[in-house]
Amino acid sequence: MDTDRYVKILSFAVENKKNVQFVYDGAIREVCPHLLGRTKDDCFVTHCFQYRSRTKTGDILNPENGSWKYFYLQKMSDLVSVPTDGWYPEDLPIRIKEYSPPAFIQEIIAISSSV
Numbered sequence: 610m611d612t613d614r615y616v617k618i619l620s621f622a623v624e625n626k627k628n629v630q631f632v633y634d635g636a637i638r639e640v641c642p643h644l645l646g647r648t649k650d651d652c653f654v655t656h657c658f659q660y661r662s663r664t665k666t667g668d669i670l671n672p673e674n675g676s677w678k679y680f681y682l683q684k685m686s687d688l689v690s691v692p693t694d695g696w697y698p699e700d701l702p703i704r705i706k707e708y709s710p711p712a713f714i715q716e717i718i719a720i721s722s723s724v
Contacts, residue, residue: 612653615682616718618690619645619655623719626696628660631688633680636663640678641697643721646714653682653718656711658697672697679711 622629623642630639640657647653660675662668669675675697 610683610686612682615685615688616645616653618688619682620719622690623655623721626693626721628691628693628696629688630691631680631685633685638662638678638680639691640680641695644711644714644717645719647716647718648713649715654711654714655680655682656714660695660697 618629619642621627623645626641628639628641630637632638638657638659639661640655640659642655642657644656645653646656657678657680658675659669659678660672661670672695
């Protein structure tokens with residue numbers, strides 16, 4: 610994994626409301642990253658709304674079934690930008706959950722303007 614490249618891709622996605630896709634725990638994830646930060650252990654982490662993917666509890670086939678997730682960059686592979694088909698949960702007709710940055714993030718590198 611090229612950490613610097615991943616940080617640049619995610620920073621751009623967060624600041625410009627762009628969707629990304631990556632492999633995490635063997636599953637393809639499509640997400641809207643709302644925050645990129647660093648933990649006290651110097652690990653990069655992103656806080657995302659996962660709107661289409663496979664999860665341990667089943668497939669997410671549409672944004673209404675999405676949820677907030679934390680993803681560590683060192684566990685990601687094949688990170689790419691994907692065409693934006695909405696910025697979630699903001700573009701959903703119903704509110705899934707209000708956003709709040711996680712407390713374990715010590716340094717914020719990028720944060721969405723919608724937060």
